[in-house]
Amino acid sequence: MMRRTHFFLIVFLVSILTGCGMDLDWKADEEYNNSVQPPEEVMNAIGVKEGMVIGEFGAGYGRFTLPLAARVGESGRVYANDIEESSLAFLKKRCRKAGLKNVRTILGEYEDPLFPKGSLDMAFSALVYHEIESPVVFLKNLIPALKPNAPIVIVDNAPGKNTEKSNIGRHWEKEFADAGLEIVKRKKLHERDVLFILKIATR
């Protein structure tokens, strides 16, 4: 029979090894996504500047949150929203380690990111829009958080390039229009990816 101490030693080693596996998985994903959506290039294309207040929805582990917070600096702020509490806890730890004090996390609802009203110079998201199940309702709930003329930026797999179930049969341009938004810029980032800058439609 296996001795108690051996059993606990095995459990301990397995938990360390699987923990490292997770660590490597998210790092590899982040490296790949950064290679096709380079944060500096994206931030230059959308005009992120010192002092801005940015609401990032679906921030996940903070792949974009950290570069955004570094760029807006101490006079700016990033509200990092997600529906996964554990991702936000991880993101907070990363910000603390990086010495970034201008990030506030917001646990949102599926159809509402819950950003403070009238607070944002820009709303931003990367690799999230295709996952949002009620995009028109979500966008309509996001709009009151924008300051006048502030854009919503969506970086994602180009429509049709994502085969996830949640993305099949969707027509993004129609969703944007139904939410009262118009496309002011559309930029291809990579074979797979696209960037949209949206503003409230003037009609």
Ligand SMILES: C[S@@+](CC[C@H](N)C(=O)[O-])C[C@H]1O[C@@H](n2cnc3c(N)ncnc32)[C@H](O)[C@@H]1O
């Ligand atoms: C593929 S990850 C992208 C994470 C990060 N933006 C990045 O580029 O690495 C998608 C994220 O969107 C979040 N998400 C999905 N639906 C959401 C919703 N309705 N509101 C807020 N976040 C959502 C998920 O929890 C997940 O963290």
